[in-house]
Amino acid sequence: MIRGVLLDLAGVVYVGDHVLPGAIDAVARLHAASLPLRFVTNTTTKTKQTLLARLTRLGLEITGEELFTPGQAARGWLTEHHATPELLVHPDLKEEFAGLADHKRRAVVVGDAGEAFTYDNLNRAFRALIDGADLLALAKNRTFKGSDGKLSLDAGAFVAALEYASGKEAIVLGKPSPDFFGSALASMGCAPDDAVMVGDDAEADVAGSLNAGFASALLVRTGKYRDGDETRFTPHPTATVADLPAAVQWIVARLS
Structure with a gap:
């Protein structure tokens, strides 16, 4: 049973100063499905407050408790x-x-x-x-x-x-630290084996979360993804999908 979702930001929701196509609607779809959601980023060039303000300008309204840096x-x-x-x-x-x-x-x-x-x-x-x-x-x-x-x-x-x-x-301290993933999961009362991670980094996002006990981890072919990443690190992704909207479709299809 999927009870919580963690999303990477850069390369999954946005690249540079541009939101990726369909990303805002995909996040809204997860909210509409009443799935607890946290954003876990390895961005280290901005403070948490600066990053929150940037996300707001991009059209993504999230609270401080939803963002882990x-x-x-x-x-x-x-x-x-x-x-x-x-x-x-x-x-x-x-x-x-x-x-x-x-x-x-x-x-x-x-x-x-x-x-x-x-x-x-x-x-x-x-x-x-x-x-x-x-x-x-x-x-x-x-x-x-x-x-x-x-x-x-x-x-x-x-x-x-x-x-x-x-x-x-x-x-x-950031991904792929099990403690970093664990802090995000604990904040929404979700056990690792009920969680899904979505990221563009096959090593830190995907293998990292699976090694931390996550039920599933999806690799998107956006951001830093390169051909062959799905087999470059172990454990391999549960699934490799085109982008965040495709990842959300994968998740929603497994809720019923």
């Missing part, structure tokens, strides 16, 4: 573990970490820093790690689809470089 998860981790961040993130995300108390414990927080991924900044992070700081990866994605429509290098390669140099393993 790695920045939000990182702030929670830092608070829970009484740690102060050493940030290697996009300048627009730094606001997410404002107002945290200063503690002796330190944690290097790595997100999609873009042009801030300079040698000096990476070396500063490395030195903090070998001095005892924890390593937090907001996400460890390999690629993302840029505004030019081509795949671009994501933060995962830089996280891997810091892991290699420091000998530390990163704590991944």
Whole structure:
């Protein structure tokens, strides 16, 4: 029985500044079917509030409790573990970490820093790690689809470089972290084996959710999808469909 749906955003609902065809109506169809719905994104270049405002401009009205971001998860981790961040993130995300108390414990927080991924900044992070700081990866994605429509290098390669140099393993806070998926599911009272994930990333979205115990995970052929992704990572998708409207059709057809 399907009792809850998680949707990725970039590449599934929108690409760049454009909503994908049929995506808004597809989300409305899930709401009309009275299915609890959460949006789980690995976007790390915007604060949660900025992302909510952007979604509103695109025509997608969602509340803060429906949206789960790695920045939000990182702030929670830092608070829970009484740690102060050493940030290697996009300048627009730094606001997410404002107002945290200063503690002796330190944690290097790595997100999609873009042009801030300079040698000096990476070396500063490395030195903090070998001095005892924890390593937090907001996400460890390999690629993302840029505004030019081509795949671009994501933060995962830089996280891997810091892991290699420091000998530390990163704590991944976004997808495919089971805790990240679990927080979204818990907020709507849904067990993993009653949940469906829809995403364009065969590794983080699909294999990640299935490894976290989800009943089903659908891969859409939009966003960063490339031919062959459905067999590139294991577990394989429950189904590979054209886009979000097709994914919603798959889900709705299995409600009765």
